[in-house]
Amino acid sequence: MELESIPLTTIRGEATSLAAFTGKVKLVVNVASRCGLAPQYEKLEHLQRTYGDRGFTVLGFPSNQFLQELATEEAIEEYCSATWGVTFPMFEKVKVNGRHQHPLYAELTKTPDADGKAGKVKWNFEKFVITPDGAIHRFRPATEPDAPEIVGLIEASLPA
Numbered sequence: 001m002e003l004e005s006i007p008l009t010t011i012r013g014e015a016t017s018l019a020a021f022t023g024k025v026k027l028v029v030n031v032a033s034r035c036g037l038a039p040q041y042e043k044l045e046h047l048q049r050t051y052g053d054r055g056f057t058v059l060g061f062p063s064n065q066f067l068q069e070l071a072t073e074e075a076i077e078e079y080c081s082a083t084w085g086v087t088f089p090m091f092e093k094v095k096v097n098g099r100h101q102h103p104l105y106a107e108l109t110k111t112p113d114a115d116g117k118a119g120k121v122k123w124n125f126e127k128f129v130i131t132p133d134g135a136i137h138r139f140r141p142a143t144e145p146d147a148p149e150i151v152g153l154i155e156a157s158l159p160a
Contacts, residue, residue: 003130006103011062011073011090018059018104023132025056025157027145028108030096032068032124033079040125041084043145047154048088054158055132058088058145061104063096066124096121111136114149131157 004019018026029044044058062069062076070076073092080086094102096109097120105121108128112118118138127139129150137153144150 003104003107003134006107008104009092011077011092013073013092018130021057021059023055025051025132025154026130027056027058027150027154028104028128028130029058029060029145030063030065030094030105030121030124030126031060031080031090032063032066033070033076034068035066035124037123037125037141038084040145041080041086045084045086045088047145047151051154051158052088056154056158060086060088060090061096061102062090062093063121063124064093065096065098065121068124069093096126108136108138111138113138113140129153129157 004017004022006017008016010016027047032038048058070079077090080090094105096105109121110118111128123141125141127143127145127150129137139150
């Protein structure tokens with residue numbers, strides 16, 4: 001399936017797709033409010049503020065697959081805004097693994113990480129950078145959003 005055509009729903013219930021972000025460098029992240037990695041929200045927002053006006057966006061996909069997300073989209077949106085000042089687009093809760101895996105994640109998880117391993121999302125805050133040419137780069141949860149390999153990829157993929 002073409003990534004750009006996969007239907008998505010924003011955290012406020014509006015229908016969209018990745019096509020709305022065509023030409024941008026996209027950092028897709030499965031997020032969870034009650035996760036020990038939640039402080040990564042701060043670094044994700046910093047990337048958004050640093051590169052957002054140059055053709056970059058973070059796309060946050062809440063998931064309760066690891067039992068660490070709030071119950072409702074409204075609670076998630078409030079937490080992200082009040083706690084971390086999140087301004088990047090957020091989407092409805094999705095399943096990142098398993099039988100009911102969201103089609104976006106069915107495609108993204110085919111991409112191997114730096115160790116050559118594709119397959120299931122291991123934990124919250126797994127990151128996928130999608131460059132404007134459609135290339136997908138995968139980073140596991142322990143890789144911080146501001147890691148040199150992520151920032152370098154973003155900078156190299158943005159227009160001069």
